[in-house]
Amino acid sequence: MEKLGTTIGSWTGKDLLSTEQLNAENVKYLFQVADHMKEMVARQGGDDTLKGKVMANVFFEPSTRTSCSFQTAMLRLGGAVVCVNESSSSSQKGETLHDTMRCLECYGDVTVLRHPTKGAAATAAAASRKPVLNAGDGVGEHPTQALLDLYTIYKEAKLSEMNLTGKVITMVGDLKNGRTVHSLAKLLAHFKVTLNYVSPESLKMPSYIVDELNAIGIKQKETSNLESVLASSDVLYITRVQKERFDTVAEYEAVKDSFIITSTTLTKAKSTMILMHPLPRVNEIAVEVDNDPRAAYFRQMEYGMYVRMAILALVLGKA
Amino acid sequence: MEKLGTTIGSWTGKDLLSTEQLNAENVKYLFQVADHMKEMVARQGGDDTLKGKVMANVFFEPSTRTSCSFQTAMLRLGGAVVCVNESSSSSQKGETLHDTMRCLECYGDVTVLRHPTKGAAATAAAASRKPVLNAGDGVGEHPTQALLDLYTIYKEAKLSEMNLTGKVITMVGDLKNGRTVHSLAKLLAHFKVTLNYVSPESLKMPSYIVDELNAIGIKQKETSNLESVLASSDVLYITRVQKERFDTVAEYEAVKDSFIITSTTLTKAKSTMILMHPLPRVNEIAVEVDNDPRAAYFRQMEYGMYVRMAILALVLGKA
Amino acid sequence: MEKLGTTIGSWTGKDLLSTEQLNAENVKYLFQVADHMKEMVARQGGDDTLKGKVMANVFFEPSTRTSCSFQTAMLRLGGAVVCVNESSSSSQKGETLHDTMRCLECYGDVTVLRHPTKGAAATAAAASRKPVLNAGDGVGEHPTQALLDLYTIYKEAKLSEMNLTGKVITMVGDLKNGRTVHSLAKLLAHFKVTLNYVSPESLKMPSYIVDELNAIGIKQKETSNLESVLASSDVLYITRVQKERFDTVAEYEAVKDSFIITSTTLTKAKSTMILMHPLPRVNEIAVEVDNDPRAAYFRQMEYGMYVRMAILALVLGKA
Structure with missing residues (x-):
């Protein structure tokens, strides 16, 4: 390499x-x-x-x-x-x-x-x-995707330097199958951030990534409850959750609503939070959210x- | 708008x-x-x-x-x-x-x-x-198609100004389903032209367009007989007639030949007539017509x- | 023309x-x-x-x-x-x-x-x-292919003038169905080369081409034995041999190996020989050959x- x-x-x-x-x-x-x-x-x-x-x-x-x-x-x-x-x-x-x-x-x-x-x-x-x-x-x-995601955080947070120390980045959705979140997590690890992983049990971030980041001292938290980490998040990174990835329909039904971001969801988030999505979205983020100033996913494309x-x-x- | x-x-x-x-x-x-x-x-x-x-x-x-x-x-x-x-x-x-x-x-x-x-x-x-x-x-x-059609008339008629008052534009073929002729008819209405619509009964220009143009004083004539309006036409605008659009095979057989333009057809037309087609053509205009100076359909593409x-x-x- | x-x-x-x-x-x-x-x-x-x-x-x-x-x-x-x-x-x-x-x-x-x-x-x-x-x-x-093939010979042979008199060009493979070799043979005929055609009996160069080139004095030799002409070749032009083109499986089996170029094949060739292929190749030339300086097929693309x-x-x- x-x-x-x-x-x-x-x-x-x-x-x-x-x-x-x-x-x-x-x-x-x-x-x-x-x-x-x-x-x-x-x-x-x-x-x-x-x-x-x-x-x-x-x-x-x-x-x-x-x-x-x-x-x-x-x-x-x-x-x-x-x-x-x-x-x-x-x-x-x-x-x-x-x-x-x-x-x-x-x-x-x-x-x-x-x-x-x-x-x-x-x-x-x-x-x-x-x-x-x-x-x-x-x-x-997908390294250029990880880079554009990181650049989006840098620009949306209006940082004068690439100083992300202590920033809380919360990734949501299918963390098992998404190359995007794998690449991004590893890239963010260079910047001393804290990472939250919100996913259903069957779609968790692979342990080899969690272990790798633990080894270099990155704070990480895994949960299936978005609300528990929402208020403290500086970045909320949403990915698609596909029904067919779940082990059982019951498991899908149990979690699906908590992974759909609406205007109501955002009332519990920081006013400066950065809401991202690699796109295309299907229905993980309600269209009503698009006009919220925190919705950065279309600017993300431009970055x-x-x-x-x-x-x-x-x-x-x-x- | x-x-x-x-x-x-x-x-x-x-x-x-x-x-x-x-x-x-x-x-x-x-x-x-x-x-x-x-x-x-x-x-x-x-x-x-x-x-x-x-x-x-x-x-x-x-x-x-x-x-x-x-x-x-x-x-x-x-x-x-x-x-x-x-x-x-x-x-x-x-x-x-x-x-x-x-x-x-x-x-x-x-x-x-x-x-x-x-x-x-x-x-x-x-x-x-x-x-x-x-x-x-x-x-x-299809507004840019209507505009290029109109620009073709303007250039082929060698007008120094966009003065089409009294010009006779004859549209031929399937006037019911073609967005091209609908858009063009409405656009031409701004220029005080006279419009002829030549089509089989089942493929007539929609009445909402005829009514709209009537209301602003545009002269319009509907017929299924091309010859009745050919000699007086300044522009002949041909469109595709697809067999499957007809109600019966008998109706198709009855009219199809009158809608195919040949060199013989053109002997009855003005020497300055402008022959147009939005293309692609299938067989509405015989290939022999291509070399007639009135055949404007390929220049139409360039315009x-x-x-x-x-x-x-x-x-x-x-x- | x-x-x-x-x-x-x-x-x-x-x-x-x-x-x-x-x-x-x-x-x-x-x-x-x-x-x-x-x-x-x-x-x-x-x-x-x-x-x-x-x-x-x-x-x-x-x-x-x-x-x-x-x-x-x-x-x-x-x-x-x-x-x-x-x-x-x-x-x-x-x-x-x-x-x-x-x-x-x-x-x-x-x-x-x-x-x-x-x-x-x-x-x-x-x-x-x-x-x-x-x-x-x-x-x-496919005239531009024939031209790029000829230009490749000109450049790889480091000729200061387009003087190919006496050069031995050996074409190998399916010479019956390839428009590339037909075009190239006719083009080479302008330059007083000698042509060898190596193919199975059922995939020989069409006789109308052989006759045409004979008539203008081009030396040509047909064989199914590559080795018999390899050592004297200045250019070896390989084409794809598709199994389904053969009359019988037995015929295919009998010849297929002699048409696959390996490093061993090249040990019997001139050190200045130019090895060409119109590409894409499937397995007519072993990948090990790519690093041989005589392998000109990728440079051929650039030419x-x-x-x-x-x-x-x-x-x-x-x-």
Whole structure:
């Protein structure tokens, strides 16, 4: 796994495959670049930073949000985008991911890869001389999502520095199956936060993550009762709870309502709390909540674009 | 429904959802801008008017023509395009159109939407702070098609002003189910034209449109006999007649030939008549007619690009 | 079939439909332009040569490789791309290829067409005033593939001039059904090479090609034994052999192993031999071979981009 640092040179030509590559220092550096991107977009929409560069946007699974976010990030920096998806791809002719990557690197300067198989991003990176950005590989990692989530907290909390010490982050929903919350928990661990995990018994945060964070002194609390931790939360991070993930219907019925956020829920929360969701939502957050100033989930999408602009500029050596 | 005027400021940031927003004055203004676009493209192919702007091109129904036309319009103005279609979209994960729009506005500056459901464009516009352009919503509206049709008449008739008073426009085919002819008839009503509707009995122009235009003094004539109005027509607007729309096979057999335009048909028409079709055609117009100078249907596509360039530039405040 | 020459004017506005349009002189000219493209990309990634131009990239069959190659070629020259594929196309509404092309020429400046039907490119070109580039039409032609194959030989052999006299090119695999080897053989015939055809009896090079090349004095040898020609080959061009193409399973079993290239195979080949494959490969070449310096098949993809950049620039009059 390649190390990333706090200079452009330490990012240039590198892959971003896993949150394992991230730490407090290189995240702070990335967010400085993201801040510049945000200002530039507000001022002029886009520029020519990546003119002459081509991004291959390779999605072997559909994803409007992540795909559009990466595409727009590249386009606003003056780069060009070529899209490959499963139906148009030669993988249907039996081509290996290795060969697909070897071909794409002949045309493009960087590849964004979404793939249904855990470890696919690492396989792709090993095949390619050009940077590979993992845009989600099955139940594996989704590092740019974790970064945009963290950047959202940084911006919404109006921090002048990335100082999250003592902040209480509460994650809610299916914590077992969501690569998003796994990646985010591990990333937050670099910042001395306190973590609450609210889930039904059968969908708890995997113990290997809890143990890993315990070992480095991160305070964590597991509960199935949202109310018990709501009032003290600085961030409430909601994920989808899918009925079919539960062991029994009875268990689902018992918990489902406590995981739906309504305006009533929010009356018990801090006025400064940040309400997040990786989207798409189905009904975990009532539409009435959208106009609450604490509802950050759509701004979260926008922050994602700036983070991805920063990543693209850095790995292409043009920040 | 937002009002549009005759200054760039009156278009900036607005949606274009319905021909109801259009009148003689703002159409004339739009066509002046379209004329400038036509000249610019002829001179240099494209420019940087919309550099730094991103258009989300969202098609929940396939449409080569309209999609390509909007994409090319944006690209020729130096803007960037991100495409979303049904198969790649999160609507498959149960996301509402409202949420999809809230996300897209985080990345893009304007959204073009084709959707199978009437009213979808208005729903989308209500969700988004950024301009939404209706590219057809089910049996609802298709305002940019009506505008490009009108612009085609303006250019092909070589009018120096948008003066259509007394012009005879004859619409032929399935006038019941075509949103195109509905939108166009309402738009033409601002210009004191005379309208003929040629269709089989079961596929007549809806009475609510006929009544609406009657009320403002537009002369209209309904017939199933094309020959009775052909010689006096300044514009002949052909649409597809689909066999399955007829009540009986006998009725279809009785009329189908009179709705196929051949070189023989055109011998009875004015030498200056403008022959139009929204395309794709199946066999409503014989291929032999394509080389007749009156056949305007392919030029119609090109005019559409200029009209869409003008609309994009205006709603993005850059005309 | 349009003639192409050795000046930009002789390419401007022309179609590229068939290797029949190519000869030693115009190929040399094209490769000079491709060399310039290669240098420019190495120096700066891209430029604005085709700014203001739009390429319609129309694929009625999926093809990652060819589609991405053409898209990237256009984008690196500063042009814009609009993609049309079968699922998004109006051909599903019964539109003819003729009409599709008439529409696309209204928006774009050049059309790249991949189509499952032999002769489709010529039909498309006849319909369009704008240049059409054949990106494969069924069992017909694939001239840009033949050109990129030839350019690969030229670059890998480090020739200062396009002098291939006496070079031995050995084609291996299914020589009956591959449009690629048909096009390439005819193109190579302009350069006084010697050709070996290695295939099972049932998948031999069609006799009409062998006869045509015999008539102009090209030395050709047919065999099913790769080893008999391996040591003397300057180029080894491998294609896929599909089991289902064989008359009997026994015949397949008898030959399949001799058509799989491994490191052992290469021990019997010249140290300067150029190993090529149009890709995607399935298992015709063992992965262990990829690191052999003679393995040119991935570089072949990159050369293809430069060749297509050159073609686009020339037919658009901007080389």
